[in-house]
Amino acid sequence: MEQxxxxxxxxxxxxxxxxxGVKHIIVVASGKGGVGKSTVAAGLALSLAAKKYKVGLLDxxxxxxxxxxxxxxxxxxxxxxxxxxxxxLTPLEKEGLKIMSLxxxxxxxxxxxxxxxxxxxALKQMxxxxxxxxxxxxxxxxxxxxxxxxxxxxxxxxxDGVVIVTTPQQMAIADVQKAITMFKEPxxxxxxxxxxxxxxxxxxxxxPDERYYLYGMGGGQHLKLVxxxxxxxxxxxxxxxxxxxxxxxxxDMMRDQSVEKALSILVESIEQEIEGKND
Amino acid sequence: MEQxxxxxxxxxxxxxxxxxGVKHIIVVASGKGGVGKSTVAAGLALSLAAKKYKVGLLDxxxxxxxxxxxxxxxxxxxxxxxxxxxxxLTPLEKEGLKIMSLxxxxxxxxxxxxxxxxxxxALKQMxxxxxxxxxxxxxxxxxxxxxxxxxxxxxxxxxDGVVIVTTPQQMAIADVQKAITMFKEPxxxxxxxxxxxxxxxxxxxxxPDERYYLYGMGGGQHLKLVxxxxxxxxxxxxxxxxxxxxxxxxxDMMRDQSVEKALSILVESIEQEIEGKND
Numbered sequence: 374m375e376q377x378x379x380x381x382x383x384x385x386x387x388x389x390x391x392x393x394g395v396k397h398i399i400v401v402a403s404g405k406g407g408v409g410k411s412t413v414a415a416g417l418a419l420s421l422a423a424k425k426y427k428v429g430l431l432d433x434x435x436x437x438x439x440x441x442x443x444x445x446x447x448x449x450x451x452x453x454x455x456x457x458x459x460x461x462l463t464p465l466e467k468e469g470l471k472i473m474s475l476x477x478x479x480x481x482x483x484x485x486x487x488x489x490x491x492x493x494x495a496l497k498q499m500x501x502x503x504x505x506x507x508x509x510x511x512x513x514x515x516x517x518x519x520x521x522x523x524x525x526x527x528x529x530x531x532x533d534g535v536v537i538v539t540t541p542q543q544m545a546i547a548d549v550q551k552a553i554t555m556f557k558e559p560x561x562x563x564x565x566x567x568x569x570x571x572x573x574x575x576x577x578x579x580x581p582d583e584r585y586y587l588y589g590m591g592g593g594q595h596l597k598l599v600x601x602x603x604x605x606x607x608x609x610x611x612x613x614x615x616x617x618x619x620x621x622x623x624x625d626m627m628r629d630q631s632v633e634k635a636l637s638i639l640v641e642s643i644e645q646e647i648e649g650k651n652d
Numbered sequence: 653m654e655q656x657x658x659x660x661x662x663x664x665x666x667x668x669x670x671x672x673g674v675k676h677i678i679v680v681a682s683g684k685g686g687v688g689k690s691t692v693a694a695g696l697a698l699s700l701a702a703k704k705y706k707v708g709l710l711d712x713x714x715x716x717x718x719x720x721x722x723x724x725x726x727x728x729x730x731x732x733x734x735x736x737x738x739x740x741l742t743p744l745e746k747e748g749l750k751i752m753s754l755x756x757x758x759x760x761x762x763x764x765x766x767x768x769x770x771x772x773x774a775l776k777q778m779x780x781x782x783x784x785x786x787x788x789x790x791x792x793x794x795x796x797x798x799x800x801x802x803x804x805x806x807x808x809x810x811x812d813g814v815v816i817v818t819t820p821q822q823m824a825i826a827d828v829q830k831a832i833t834m835f836k837e838p839x840x841x842x843x844x845x846x847x848x849x850x851x852x853x854x855x856x857x858x859x860p861d862e863r864y865y866l867y868g869m870g871g872g873q874h875l876k877l878v879x880x881x882x883x884x885x886x887x888x889x890x891x892x893x894x895x896x897x898x899x900x901x902x903x904d905m906m907r908d909q910s911v912e913k914a915l916s917i918l919v920e921s922i923e924q925e926i927e928g929k930n931d
Contacts, residue, residue, distance in 0.1 A: 404716050406685005406796040411823070436797030437683050437827035447826075482829050488800050489768025517685040517796050518715030521767050540686070543898035547726075548716035550761050577856060577864055585856055588894050615867050619822035 389531045390497065394507045395429070397647055400526060400563070402556070403538040404548030406517030409571035410538045411439035412614065414514035415623040417536065417643075420636040422469040426509035429464065429471040431500060433526065434516040435492050438476025445621025446472065447481050454504070461504040468624055473503045489521040496525050518548075519555045527561045533647050534566040536639070537602070541570055541592035549592075553600050566646045567604035567639055568593050575610045604642035606635040668810045669776065673786045674708070676812040676926055679805060679842070681835070683827030685796030687819045688850035690718035691893065693793035694902040696815065696922075699915040701748040705788040708743065708750040710779060712805070713795040714771050717755025724900025725751065726760050733783070740783040747903055752782045768800040775804050797827075798834045806840045812926050813845040815918070816881070820849055820871035828871075832879050845925045846883035846918055847872050854889045883921035885914040 392398065401414040411432070418430040432440035441447045444467045451473065453460050464471035475495060505511065516522050526532060535556050539549040556563040570593025574584045587610065597605040608614075609631055617625035627633045671677065680693040690711070697709040711719035720726045723746045730752065732739050743750035754774060784790065795801055805811060814835050818828040835842040849872025853863045866889065876884040887893075888910055896904035906912045 407687050407819070436799055439823050442823050442826050481826055482833050488803065520715055524767065542894050544718050544721050547721050547760055554761050575854065575866065577862065579862070580859070583856065583858070585891070587854065587889050587891060589898055610866050612864070612866060615821050619868055
């Protein structure tokens with residue numbers, strides 16, 4: 374609670390919507406699409422849950438929600454129930470996570486043709502009116518860019534920190550730097566906890582000693598240094614990650630040692646930054 | 653001109669902004685980010701120009717404009733000039749293309765914190781107030797998703813067709829299907845000319861007989877069949893594509909035979925669909 378209050382004060386420029394029972398909110402973001410934000414958000418939520426934290430996972434990507442596909446929940450619709458005369462959404466539960474997604478409310482094939490103000494309202498309502506219960510962490514997966522969703526999150530909610538996902542190449546770095554700059558703006562001031570460099574290299578299973586840098590190298594390290602970000606973790610590309618996520622079983626990607634290791638370093642760095650734990 | 657008129661009539665539900673001198677507008681889109689939309693848009697524009705068409709390339713991605721990086725134009729600012737008492741933007745010229753990007757107007761490190769209505773206005777102004785001159789094709793690169801930019805383009809401009817870019821995995825397909833569904837909506841009705849499946853596989857240079865399907869396989873084919881789209885082309889992942897684009901020289905990626913071949917099939921299919929050419 375101490376931490377939570379501090380973060381409210383820190384972002385005191387905007388009046389925030391209180392999130393009773395939710396200790397910490399972590400946003401997973403990137404200026405760039407397709408870098409693996411949802412995969413990292415799911416991996417982070419699963420790794421936190423594996424350490425016995427109570428974890429919620431919210432998918433705030435209205436135009437391309439990936440969390441329903443990732444957890445094989447595409448056909449499921451959340452129910453509602455009454456609490457103190459107020460109708461609340463019941464989050465779906467899977468792999469120990471409480472999950473909510475804008476994607477649960479739409480036909481998966483249907484494009485959501487909402488302009489910004491409608492996105493903002495839907496998002497606020499979904500975060501506020503879901504019965505999260507007591508959570509240690511609410512992990513929020515966001516759409517690419519720095520649009521209406523991000524503006525809404527940082528101005529209306531107390532965000533404890535952001536995990537930035539990138540791929541190594543220059544074309545990603547330019548977009549990702551924009552997002553980092555946004556979170557660091559003095560009137561926004563959300564701490565960047567870590568950089569995850571995804572698809573960092575590829576090692577063919579038949580040639581375990583070879584590394585192919587398909588998307589260049591050094592992008593994550595560059596962002597870390599330039600922006601003075603405490604932690605960088607790298608996740609290589611491999612067929613298992615894609616297969617696990619496509620099969621609706623992201624927990625399976627942890628069977629890859631390099632993925633498991635990267636996510637466990639990420640969790641430790643978040644604990645250190647947010648809870649001051651040093652283990 | 654015949655074609656242009658037909659397309660105006662086809663989309664007659666909305667009153668369109670006339671684009672004098674611009675014969676055809678092709679939109680490059682994807683429901684998913686990071687699939688290589690900008691790389692494909694640049695490759696398509698360059699391949700059309702190589703066939704002696706007059707080509708413009710417009711980058712409509714306000715939150716993550718990639719075209720300035722791709723063409724090494726990050727430090728350049730467009731100038732304006734007067735035409736009949738009206739101030740018009742002079743597009744930048746490179747590799748035979750007339751190029752305009754929302755990115756030219758902002759510091760590359762700065763996030764553009766605009767909500768939807770501002771994006772819409774900036775986009776309309778940039779398309780309308782650029783002196784394109786006579787163009788056979790204006791290729792428009794778009795941001796991920798189906799948000800304000802796409803709604804503006806399909807309702808305010810006469811779009812001849814859209815090229816959809818995807819990667820093979822299920823998590824991309826779900827998002828990309830949404831975009832296709834949007835373009836096919838009866839009141840929007842923009843023909844989907846082709847699917848480009850990018851990062852289709854990887855062949856390590858040291859092992860030319862091997863193919864690694866890093867992001868699964870079959871996604872592009874599935875979208876083609878389900879949506880009855882005339883053409884599918886596949887572009888494999890390789891280090892050259894990323895290196896060329898990062899170096900600001902996308903024309904160099906054509907040195908890879910599989911890239912050159914895929915783009916030339918794409919151009920032929922567009923000519924066939926739009927101009928009725930059969931060569």
